[in-house]
Amino acid sequence: MSRARSARLRQLPLNAAATLTVLVCLFPVYWMISTAFKPSKDIQSTDPQLFPHTWTLDHFRTAVQADGFGMFWRNSLLVTASSILLALVVALASAYAVARLRWKGRRQFMLMVFIAQMAPWESLIIPIYIISRDTDMLDRLPTLTLVYFMVTLPFSVIVLRGFIGTIPPELEEAAQVDGCTRTGAFRKVALPLLAPGLMATSLFGFITAWNEFAYANFLIIKHQDSRTLPVWLSSFQNTFGTDWGATMAASTLFALPALVVFLLLQRHVTSGFAAGAVKG
Amino acid sequence: MSVIRDRTAPPSPKRRAVPGTSGPPPRRRRSGEPRGLWPYALIAPAVGGMLYLLVYPLLRAVLISLQDFRLRQLITGDAEFVGLRNYRTLLTDERFWEVVRRTFLFMAVNVVLIMVIATLVALMTERLGKVARTVVLSSLVLAWAMPVIAATTVFQWLFHSEFGIVNHLLTGAGFSSFDRYPWFAHGTAAFAILVLLVVWQSVPFAAITIYSALTTVPTELYESARLDGASSARIFRSVTLPVLRPIFLLVFSLEVIWTFKAFVQIWVMTRGGPGDATTILPVYAVQTALAGQRYDLGSAASMVTVVLMSGVLVLYFRQMLRQEDEIR
Numbered sequence: 001m002s003r004a005r006s007a008r009l010r011q012l013p014l015n016a017a018a019t020l021t022v023l024v025c026l027f028p029v030y031w032m033i034s035t036a037f038k039p040s041k042d043i044q045s046t047d048p049q050l051f052p053h054t055w056t057l058d059h060f061r062t063a064v065q066a067d068g069f070g071m072f073w074r075n076s077l078l079v080t081a082s083s084i085l086l087a088l089v090v091a092l093a094s095a096y097a098v099a100r101l102r103w104k105g106r107r108q109f110m111l112m113v114f115i116a117q118m119a120p121w122e123s124l125i126i127p128i129y130i131i132s133r134d135t136d137m138l139d140r141l142p143t144l145t146l147v148y149f150m151v152t153l154p155f156s157v158i159v160l161r162g163f164i165g166t167i168p169p170e171l172e173e174a175a176q177v178d179g180c181t182r183t184g185a186f187r188k189v190a191l192p193l194l195a196p197g198l199m200a201t202s203l204f205g206f207i208t209a210w211n212e213f214a215y216a217n218f219l220i221i222k223h224q225d226s227r228t229l230p231v232w233l234s235s236f237q238n239t240f241g242t243d244w245g246a247t248m249a250a251s252t253l254f255a256l257p258a259l260v261v262f263l264l265l266q267r268h269v270t271s272g273f274a275a276g277a278v279k280g
Numbered sequence: 281m282s283v284i285r286d287r288t289a290p291p292s293p294k295r296r297a298v299p300g301t302s303g304p305p306p307r308r309r310r311s312g313e314p315r316g317l318w319p320y321a322l323i324a325p326a327v328g329g330m331l332y333l334l335v336y337p338l339l340r341a342v343l344i345s346l347q348d349f350r351l352r353q354l355i356t357g358d359a360e361f362v363g364l365r366n367y368r369t370l371l372t373d374e375r376f377w378e379v380v381r382r383t384f385l386f387m388a389v390n391v392v393l394i395m396v397i398a399t400l401v402a403l404m405t406e407r408l409g410k411v412a413r414t415v416v417l418s419s420l421v422l423a424w425a426m427p428v429i430a431a432t433t434v435f436q437w438l439f440h441s442e443f444g445i446v447n448h449l450l451t452g453a454g455f456s457s458f459d460r461y462p463w464f465a466h467g468t469a470a471f472a473i474l475v476l477l478v479v480w481q482s483v484p485f486a487a488i489t490i491y492s493a494l495t496t497v498p499t500e501l502y503e504s505a506r507l508d509g510a511s512s513a514r515i516f517r518s519v520t521l522p523v524l525r526p527i528f529l530l531v532f533s534l535e536v537i538w539t540f541k542a543f544v545q546i547w548v549m550t551r552g553g554p555g556d557a558t559t560i561l562p563v564y565a566v567q568t569a570l571a572g573q574r575y576d577l578g579s580a581a582s583m584v585t586v587v588l589m590s591g592v593l594v595l596y597f598r599q600m601l602r603q604e605d606e607i608r
Contacts, residue, residue, distance in 0.1 A: 017404050025419040032434045048445050090325040097322035114600050116330050122543045122562040123582035126569045127340040150333040211427040213544045230429040234548045255430040262425030
């Protein structure tokens with residue numbers, strides 16, 4: 001009896017720490033969502049309530065009806081999807097070459113990929129701005145697609161190479177013996193086994209492209225119709241002034257896809273991301 | 281962190297020795313394997329992308345930093361070379377050195393806090409029961425998934441001077457000086473909030489990574505250490521730490537490099553202000569280039585940043601290459 005109690009007593013600091021961790025992690029997310037559902041008079045009150053008494057969808061209505069809301073969603077989705085697709089195809093080809101074929105310069109190529117993964121993108125804004133300006137690529141979505149593709153590519157190569165390396169080549173050889181072509185064997189045998197790797201890389205591409213702000217902000221200047229959601233959100237306060245309810249509703253809508261995707265794929269997130277040592 | 285995976289992954293399948301071949305270890309190349317240009321064709325798009333989107337911009341930045349490049353040259357495109365003049369201007373500017381010092385301070389505070397908190401959270405998570413562990417990991421993942429811009433906006437709202445919950449709680453706890461305290465008007469306060477934001481966003485990744493490394497430590501090691509009568513501090517130092525060393529090194533160098541990514545949070549929250557209080561190097565470079573139209577000075581500042589970063593990168597690459605050799 002007393003032994004059990006002392007064990008529980010020893011567990012106490014541990015559980016307190018765990019509770020604190022959970023609270024600190026979740027509170028900003030919770031506060032964003034709960035503010036978005038509160039009526040304005042409760043938001044602009046000197047006595048904020050932890051739980052909303054009355055719920056309202058007004059702020060979501062304001063956010064959805066804001067100028068260009070649909071267009072920015074479309075732009076973000078378009079850029080995200082196309083950069084992921086491009087990165088997957090290009091990375092798959094390189095990963096296959098590195099994992100399965102022997103050629104001179106393979107080690108050098110991987111070194112280049114590792115360097116590219118650590119590329120100082122924050123320091124390349126100025127030259128990329130100038131290059132885009134010179135080549136008439138400013139204010140255009142394909143420019144963003146290309147940049148996000150390049151940000152995602154190295155991680156994708158590294159992860160996919162790892163996955164291809166664990167698939168025994170004998171499997172494909174057997175398929176080839178059975179009359180498949182080399183490409184056919186890869187597509188029918190190896191590709192399905194690669195699914196977790198493709199998932200991890202798509203996830204990383206999604207996080208990169210969906211969240212990216214700096215390039216979207218500095219490469220899309222005049223043509224407001226080509227803006228993406230992060231830039232829209234950051235300018236939201238200027239548009240809506242002190243309407244924090246609408247701002248939080250817009251943040252919630254913007255964060256929702258990322259939160260849902262992460263939670264659904266949690267297992268892949270923790271293993272897949274750790275595998276490539278990359279943060280979104 | 282392929283270390284973890286490589287350790288836990290099943291050993292790669294033995295290659296079939298081709299009957300009849302003797303002597304040297306069986307080579308991968310088989311008769312059906314295409315030789316020559318095929319691999320190079322496969323990597324060509326990736327190499328092309330890296331050359332055009334990374335190497336070329338980097339060279340262009342070096343070039344611009346050696347030129348007299350302002351708004352006029354941006355339009356007419358006839359920039360003149362001025363040698364190292366921009367670097368001289370920069371390195372003799374007291375404000376620039378102030379920014380460099382602040383960058384290192386920002387980096388040190390962030391990285392120390394992230395590493396310490398993440399390690400504690402990882403150690404704690406390992407000791408939790410199954411349900412509690414899942415809850416903690418899920419909330420870490422949720423905080424991690426929060427998009428940067430959304431998190432930044434939420435933090436602005438949390439620390440709002442009039443209706444922010446933080447001021448309300450602090451005032452309620454008896455700190456009446458926080459009544460309507462304008463966090464973003466004071467340099468130190470704004471700096472602290474940015475540190476808090478970056479730490480909040482970075483700890484989940486670091487904690488989860490360190491936690492998954494912890495789970496790879498064989499339990500027999502702990503048991504035998506405990507049988508030998510080692511204290512838990514001693515066990516941490518002599519058993520846990522050596523196993524975690526590569527992971528620590530990787531997380532550490534990544535966190536250092538990611539400090540520079542705080543550009544986005546800073547730009548959205550304070551634009552480097554109030555005054556210069558939150559201006560770190562990337563912010564300074566972009567401010568100089570795009571707001572001040574001094575593309576040459578901005579590029580020079582960016583190049584100094586890259587040089588400073590590569591110091592850390594050397595650590596990272598040594599680790600990566602060591603792993604690379606282990607795989608072979």
